[in-house]
Amino acid sequence: MAEPTAPEVAIEAVMDKQVERGEPILQVRNLEKHFPLTQGILIKKQIGAVKAVDGVSFDLYQGETLGIVGESGCGKSTLAKVLMNLETATSGEVLYKGEDISKVSGRALKAIRRNIQMVFQDPYTSLNPRMTVGDIIGEPYEIHPEVAPKSDRRKAVQDLLDVVGLNPEYINRYPHQFSGGQRQRIGIARGLALKPEIIICDEPVSALDVSVQAQVINLLEKLQDEFNLSYMFIAHDLSIVRHISDRVGVMYLGKMVEIGSDEEIYEHPTHPYTQALLSAVPVPDPEGREGRERIILAGDIPSPANPPSGCRFRTRCFKAQEKCAIEEPLLAIPQVFSGQDTPAAHESACHFAEDVDIVGATNGEA
Amino acid sequence: MGIHATEVTAEAGRGRTADSEDAPLLQVKNLQVEFRTRDGVAKAVNGVNYSVRAGETLAILGESGSGKSVSSQAVMGILDSPPGFVTGGEIVFKGQDLLKLSNEKRRKIRGTQMAMIFQDALSSLNPVHTVGTQLGEMFRVHRGTSKSEAKKKAVELMERVGIPAAKERVNQYPHQFSGGMRQRIMIAMALALEPDLIIADEPTTALDVTVQAQVMELLADLQAEYNMGLILITHDLGVVADVADKIAVMYAGRIVETAPVHELYKRPAHPYTRGLLDSIPRLDQKGQELYAIKGLPPNLLRIPSGCAFNPRCPMAQEICRTEVPPLHAVTEADGAPLEGRGSACHFWKETIHG
Numbered sequence A: 001m002a003e004p005t006a007p008e009v010a011i012e013a014v015m016d017k018q019v020e021r022g023e024p025i026l027q028v029r030n031l032e033k034h035f036p037l038t039q040g041i042l043i044k045k046q047i048g049a050v051k052a053v054d055g056v057s058f059d060l061y062q063g064e065t066l067g068i069v070g071e072s073g074c075g076k077s078t079l080a081k082v083l084m085n086l087e088t089a090t091s092g093e094v095l096y097k098g099e100d101i102s103k104v105s106g107r108a109l110k111a112i113r114r115n116i117q118m119v120f121q122d123p124y125t126s127l128n129p130r131m132t133v134g135d136i137i138g139e140p141y142e143i144h145p146e147v148a149p150k151s152d153r154r155k156a157v158q159d160l161l162d163v164v165g166l167n168p169e170y171i172n173r174y175p176h177q178f179s180g181g182q183r184q185r186i187g188i189a190r191g192l193a194l195k196p197e198i199i200i201c202d203e204p205v206s207a208l209d210v211s212v213q214a215q216v217i218n219l220l221e222k223l224q225d226e227f228n229l230s231y232m233f234i235a236h237d238l239s240i241v242r243h244i245s246d247r248v249g250v251m252y253l254g255k256m257v258e259i260g261s262d263e264e265i266y267e268h269p270t271h272p273y274t275q276a277l278l279s280a281v282p283v284p285d286p287e288g289r290e291g292r293e294r295i296i297l298a299g300d301i302p303s304p305a306n307p308p309s310g311c312r313f314r315t316r317c318f319k320a321q322e323k324c325a326i327e328e329p330l331l332a333i334p335q336v337f338s339g340q341d342t343p344a345a346h347e348s349a350c351h352f353a354e355d356v357d358i359v360g361a362t363n364g365e366a
Numbered sequence B: 001m002g003i004h005a006t007e008v009t010a011e012a013g014r015g016r017t018a019d020s021e022d023a024p025l026l027q028v029k030n031l032q033v034e035f036r037t038r039d040g041v042a043k044a045v046n047g048v049n050y051s052v053r054a055g056e057t058l059a060i061l062g063e064s065g066s067g068k069s070v071s072s073q074a075v076m077g078i079l080d081s082p083p084g085f086v087t088g089g090e091i092v093f094k095g096q097d098l099l100k101l102s103n104e105k106r107r108k109i110r111g112t113q114m115a116m117i118f119q120d121a122l123s124s125l126n127p128v129h130t131v132g133t134q135l136g137e138m139f140r141v142h143r144g145t146s147k148s149e150a151k152k153k154a155v156e157l158m159e160r161v162g163i164p165a166a167k168e169r170v171n172q173y174p175h176q177f178s179g180g181m182r183q184r185i186m187i188a189m190a191l192a193l194e195p196d197l198i199i200a201d202e203p204t205t206a207l208d209v210t211v212q213a214q215v216m217e218l219l220a221d222l223q224a225e226y227n228m229g230l231i232l233i234t235h236d237l238g239v240v241a242d243v244a245d246k247i248a249v250m251y252a253g254r255i256v257e258t259a260p261v262h263e264l265y266k267r268p269a270h271p272y273t274r275g276l277l278d279s280i281p282r283l284d285q286k287g288q289e290l291y292a293i294k295g296l297p298p299n300l301l302r303i304p305s306g307c308a309f310n311p312r313c314p315m316a317q318e319i320c321r322t323e324v325p326p327l328h329a330v331t332e333a334d335g336a337p338l339e340g341r342g343s344a345c346h347f348w349k350e351t352i353h354g
Helices: A006-014 A076-083 A106-115 A133-143 A150-163 A168-172 A180-192 A210-227 A238-244 A262-267 A272-280 A322-326 A358-362 B003-020 B068-076 B103-112 B131-143 B147-160 B179-191 B209-226 B237-243 B261-266 B271-278 B318-322 B348-353
Strands: A024-039 A045-061 A065-069 A091-096 A116-119 A198-202 A230-234 A247-252 A255-261 B026-037 B040-052 B057-061 B084-093 B114-117 B197-201 B229-234 B246-251 B254-260 B328-331 B337-343
Touching (some): A045 A076, A045 A230, A045 A255, A076 A198, A076 A230, A106 A116, A116 A180, A133 A150, A133 A168, A133 A180, A150 A168, A150 A180, A180 A210, A210 B271, A230 A238, A238 A262, A247 A262, A255 A262, A255 A272, A272 A358, A272 B209, B026 B068, B040 B254, B057 B068, B057 B237, B068 B084, B068 B114, B068 B197, B068 B229, B114 B179, B131 B147, B147 B179, B179 B209, B209 B237, B246 B261, B254 B271, B261 B337, B328 B348, B337 B348
Parallel strands (some): A065 A230, A065 A247, A116 A198, A198 A230, B114 B197
Antiparallel strands (some): A024 A091, A247 A255, B026 B040, B026 B084, B254 B337, B328 B337
């Protein structure tokens, strides 16, 4: 880890979990994923590219949860796929314990893949309806037989069912015999089968009923403590992300626009997009709703095939000035806050970063 | 069945609010809907009572399978039948019982006097017609306006709901619009003939939060402008807190709690409502386990006996397993009445007053 600067020390004192963080387990550097747009049937000509992920960098530490929030089309799911090596990155690096996963192949890649697993959003389509629960959870062992020898597999699967809170006797049932929440538990058990170090959760609770979401969130937290897992938690529900995450990254149109600890992002957002996002979230408390000030953004997300020049958010930003169209703001601690001992001093890609307490304001108090 | 008891006390509880002003726009009384399937009869709605006045927003809150959408489809008269059947109750809209009207008469009311906004705008709009045609259809069918006049009206409507460059975009197809814009077109369509009642079934669930905020604001503005009654069906406690005047919480086909919005969030009187509110992540609970309602929502083919919530309820006692709780009128600890509040729990006193 780099020499901690003064503000970092102050923040780390608050976040006890981060004090113990050592080497990052996953380092992402300038990651880009562009999908080519072609024209013509026989002679394909590339006429452009959808820049789904366009230069994203961050670190993930052992045992921590990094929340990724952003609207649909911001590239958060593509990011997950690239980290899983399901999509090859256009450029940039994904270093797992110092090794670039986009460069390795064969046996080395297989070994890395074992350690990065995924839990999908929709438990209704991510489980094969013609396989039993035992086969679904045990399938990873076919590819990585060294984790559980054939004779132990049934036992291993039953243990996993027990760990995620399902009855081990259900091993021969089919997915349709389970409810949404139970299916998501099956998906989580499959993710755990190979004893991975990193689990990427892509909207793991958004397809579930409200009363069941809390159960699955609790399970994920319990498993993290038990197995010292690192989570990358992609979601659009900001209150759940805050609850589960140690650090939060905000994405917009393929770029990370702000990243920091949960307290920094939620209490001291400095990027106007983060501020708008936080103020747009409906607060489940009707008190003071008449006096609540909302930043309502105009328009929709621009097309990632043709992003605006300079700062990508400028077309919807309430602070945009001429500079924003010309110069692209970099993700760094804004100059106004640099060297200051304040939670506002975290990385934010805005020329006019300003510390605004949105959550406090929406609650009608500072 | 115990439905009778439910009905009587529910009426008594609501009567106080209903009689104080002129008659409500819509009154649903003891509505019952069932689905006759191969596996048996699913009782989707079991004796539901509610009312909406002009300019008022009623939020119906519930999980999937709670009957919130089915009850409103019955009100609109667009229930898939078979397998769905309205087996009892009254739907009184502006003084007449809709269930007694002919299909032809109900069709005339739909669109002109009550309209619905659906969750998924992309699958609710016809992909092979331009949005202008679909918006204009409302005027041509119900008002008999000419084609060119209808198009002019469509452009006006699109401008009204804040779609930029409406003149050019009126000739585009639904797939050429973004999710938020499509939902605006749905709203425009519902508003076209200035109905008195709008039913919005999860209008923003498919949208991103920043777009959701735009659409909800638009809906609230238009509601105030036209003084419409609005029934908002949702599972999102945040959206409800933002816009509702009063709330009906549904569970397994019944209304388990009714209350004005501020009251419900401050002092829930039903363990299910309290469980939902407690499971929202709060700041001071960071790093701790979230409160979770145990178990799963019931299968409508096998609704538990007694109170449907009893297998999941932390307060359940013997009586909860045997007797269906009626919707009790909720009062202060000293017996002072609380307007518009009801709870279908045997232990509502313990739930609200501790």
